[in-house]
Amino acid sequence: MARRVRDEHARFARPSKHGSRPRTKQRPEHADAVTGLVVGVDRGRYTLVIDDGGPDEREISAMKARELSRTRAVIGDRVDVVGDTTGSEGTLARIVRITERTSVLRRTADDTDPYERIVVANADQLVVVTALAQPEPRTGMIDRCVVAAYDARMDVLLCLTKADLASPDELRDLYTPLGVEVVVARQDSTDTVEAVREHLLGRTSVLVGHSGVGKSTLINALVPDAARATGVVNDVTGRGRHTSTSAVALRLPDPGGPPGAHDGWVIDTPGVRSFGLAHVEVGHLLAAFDDLDEVAARCPRGCTHLADAPDCALDEWVAQAPEGQVRTTRESRLSSFRRLLGSRTATV
Numbered sequence: 001m002a003r004r005v006r007d008e009h010a011r012f013a014r015p016s017k018h019g020s021r022p023r024t025k026q027r028p029e030h031a032d033a034v035t036g037l038v039v040g041v042d043r044g045r046y047t048l049v050i051d052d053g054g055p056d057e058r059e060i061s062a063m064k065a066r067e068l069s070r071t072r073a074v075i076g077d078r079v080d081v082v083g084d085t086t087g088s089e090g091t092l093a094r095i096v097r098i099t100e101r102t103s104v105l106r107r108t109a110d111d112t113d114p115y116e117r118i119v120v121a122n123a124d125q126l127v128v129v130t131a132l133a134q135p136e137p138r139t140g141m142i143d144r145c146v147v148a149a150y151d152a153r154m155d156v157l158l159c160l161t162k163a164d165l166a167s168p169d170e171l172r173d174l175y176t177p178l179g180v181e182v183v184v185a186r187q188d189s190t191d192t193v194e195a196v197r198e199h200l201l202g203r204t205s206v207l208v209g210h211s212g213v214g215k216s217t218l219i220n221a222l223v224p225d226a227a228r229a230t231g232v233v234n235d236v237t238g239r240g241r242h243t244s245t246s247a248v249a250l251r252l253p254d255p256g257g258p259p260g261a262h263d264g265w266v267i268d269t270p271g272v273r274s275f276g277l278a279h280v281e282v283g284h285l286l287a288a289f290d291d292l293d294e295v296a297a298r299c300p301r302g303c304t305h306l307a308d309a310p311d312c313a314l315d316e317w318v319a320q321a322p323e324g325q326v327r328t329t330r331e332s333r334l335s336s337f338r339r340l341l342g343s344r345t346a347t348v
């Protein structure tokens, strides 16, 4: 790890255009750096939590050191900071390193911002919040979220809200074969909120969902003091804090722990409507389907694995299955996988 960080460090230390010596020579090693978690970003000003969950936990403000100028830290990043890291009023520390990310979730480019941007780093779970009614669920959107999550090597939790209005059975049947966990919630039942919490404890989860699905209702139930613990992020740059994608990182209370305990992070992403799928590789998607991945190793070179692919080993795998449960399961795995493959290019 130390090695990797140093390499990255060196990459930012190219000689400047103006012919000064490489900066590496002048820069101290930052041996005194402490590590923080980015929970908020607002126009170049970062809010970090230091010693997350430890006895010296505190929030500090920081900005990037000059050598990091081309790299954006995003919510969820683990960063090394130097300078005044006490968090006292008026202090500002400097971020000198971004630790290698375990996952990146990308937002699609849109009219207001032509670049695909990383929205959240190091999250391990994408929670797709979908109402069972009002608004009607849209499977195209769910599929795209699943693809984005699998590409980012994140797990997916499908959280079906407004269960008082419609049955979850159909959607559950559709997504369970994809390896997606499904949990059901309704506003009038605290039991369901606690069921959702069980899936989130100890993890860093990103919540996405269309307007009106009940995401805020759910977050308020999970994190009652959300307003206080909120880190506001403007990840779009230069546009002011209320435009476009502002994400919020919230500590998830753990009712099973001592008073005030929290265990895990819930990241809300208002304004993120879809994820970039343009660069999703078939291999990444396949990797999320262990059984298919193994079979696909026998496919002809360059096989697209789509329904019209000649000699795709996945078709043979289904055809060879004994009739009955095994065949049905394989069929549904393959058709689910192909549906996701197709959704990479669909516009929703």
Ligand SMILES: Nc1nc2c(ncn2[C@@H]2O[C@H](COP(=O)(O)OP(=O)(O)OP(=O)(O)O)[C@@H](O)[C@H]2O)c(=O)[nH]1
Pocket (backbone or CB within 6 Å): 161, 162, 163, 164, 165, 185, 186, 187, 188, 209, 210, 211, 212, 213, 214, 215, 216, 217, 218
């Ligand atoms: N019937 C029913 N209505 C719900 C439930 N959960 C939320 N609602 C209602 O759905 C509406 C939208 O809920 P919000 O929590 O504001 O939805 P949101 O996803 O945060 O939407 P935005 O605030 O627009 O992003 C509100 O009127 C809620 O009262 C539920 O479980 N059942």
Ligand SMILES: [Zn+2]
Pocket (backbone or CB within 6 Å): 296, 299, 300, 303, 304, 305, 306, 309, 311, 312, 313, 314
């Ligand atoms: Zn194939």
